[in-house]
Amino acid sequence: MAKETTVSLPAPELNAYVSSPSGPRAKETTFREWVVDNQIGISMTIFSMLLALHNLYPSLRPYTQPFFELSYYDAAGDYYVQGWDDVYFVFSVVLALNAVRAIAMDWILYPFARSAGLKRKGCIRFAEQGWQTIYYSGIWALGLYLWKNSYYWWDFSALWDEWPARPLSGLMKWYLLVELGFLIQQIFVIHIEEQRKDHYQMLSHHIITSVLLSSAYVYGFYNVSNVVLCLMDVVDFLLPFAKILKYLGFMNACNVAFGVFMATWVLTRHYLYNVLWWSIYQNVPDRMAYGCYSRATGELISEDGYPRSFGYLFTPFQDLNGPILHEQHDQGLSVVWFRLIARIAYGVVCGNDAEDVRSDEEDEVENDEAAPNAPVLLAAKEGVSVPPIANDVATGPDHRRTNGSGSVRARGRGRGRVPFDQSDRKALLGRIGCDKPT
Template identity: 60%
Template structure:
């Protein structure tokens, strides 16, 4: 029995320790680890590619497509499509992940805290600040391309050069970078804490990426440029209004919100339907139905239906093969664009409800007051670069002077009986640029 005493004593000590009041450490999941290390993971991948590119010259034909546009045609001074474009999109998506995390964690959030915003408000500001930076650049860049094109404000001219595969370097980079951004958004919403509208946003990002990639493969460069410009200008104004709200510039916030509404109406419900009408009316007139050569862009057959379904995938299967245009293809793209218009109408209805509240009170207030920062538990904070709660939501409502803090359910959007008074703008337009 004497030999058993030491082990018995150890057992008792372990029991005492295990029944203590020390909190047990929560095991980090793989998803949380990825979120916490977005910067390191992204920069490591890019650094490895750069190292291989510079240290092993024999491998540069395989690494160059990750860092520069491929398929330049010196004789024509344009670029064409090719499978190596996929590598550029992938590396750009990784770069967006790093840039977003660096901007939020190292620049925007410290700036907000230095300016006096509380913890939760600083997270919200950082998220919206990143969206503002992205759309400010790409909206300006896209408008520059459109305004210097032959189809500026002439929707019927968009279809003149189809199915020519040549595209300028600026337009190719613009389209591939936009596609990379939305692929990166698919990654973000799946690794960060899932929100109530996860599947809605996931579906939206999938459709957006599919539209951009399909339009690129079908050489619909010009219409992609126009659609993105019409959407991005709205997506720039909404983060602007939110940022002004966080810094309590009420008048400027309300003026920006009014500009946001007018711009939304003009771009998404006047100009965008005109573009859809141009697809319906002008495509048959400017694009003769039939099949064209993928290399010379010359018509090789007046029959737009060489088979039942395979011709729809000709451009995907062989970029140098034939590309066909017929009523089915026209209606596939048109139907998807019209579906986005239906969604925009639903969102605009929510915007009008917000406007009614602003006109009644003359003031806009975020119901998640900064006082909530002190009462929210740590699980509602931010994990690494990604806030768990939906910090992009702005609620515009009547200010009654009450300082009562109402309990929130992680800032999720509710569209039930409270939708008349609470129109949350975080998911209106801001995450739906196309």
């Protein structure tokens, strides 16, 4: 009979390793890694429980139905309005996206990358960028369809005509709630993956964007949200698509895709978005009279309905059916929100935190034969940041991160940051995956 040997470990190592009578020490799975490995099962289990309650107990359907269907439908007018039950639908969206993302990355994108001859690290990156391309291209196409078939197509001044009327179509409501659910799901993702150097920048980006979109939804700025999301989402799938071309070895196509990305970025985020921002000053005073409006009818009921204080901004959150005020302060708040988002986007993209911005807190040595569920351990929405791909070549595989269960860690004292020269064109192309410029 083999005799078990007890190994004394320092306190920080007690939760990381366990003794084994038949082999070397094995790394114990942490709670975070367990959640990552069981994302599909957790999401599907919760969905199954809700469906069981919904079908087996009819008396509970008023409480379970908001998880599966859009709420607040007016059959007489054939439209929807917003309400607090929409929170349950957003919760379901978060669960669904989490499961779909894990399935797409683990079962489709990662195996496809393997069959294309990519090594494990390349498969992980391919799966990350592939999921972003799938989601953003689909949601952008839907948003563009809604914008194209609206009365405000390429007419920013018309965005302010029907405010603050609450009715919206079912497709528009679904679109906005899915976008909000995706942002919240990304907050969850960056907490279950191993922390990266830009963790807090991306966390603040997702939180601020979620607050802005939910506030616009409560205030009834559906049309503005639709246009802004269309302008933002288009570049969020063009950049990952360029990286996918690089991973597959189509370098000339990658260069062309990156050029399209840069041109689209300038057009949408530096021109059209500024035109929309300028419309607040140019068109809002003429199209939206200052005063207090009725949420039910959208009519102006008073030119000075509330005390002039900052507290009135939170009134729509307290009573969705109550009156809503429009004052000059609203425009100032819109400018503040715009500046916050623009500064975050500019800082991440232009390299203020550009030294290997999406790598781990610590360097690691990777094993190329890691488990195939590795991509889910790494992936997270990058917002407007540009992940470094050139650093994979500069530092070599022995200094890059891995999240797979087969990784072998080599922890060092330093963080191993690699400075990024903004004047180096080749380095710039390398950061987005096009390290062979034409």
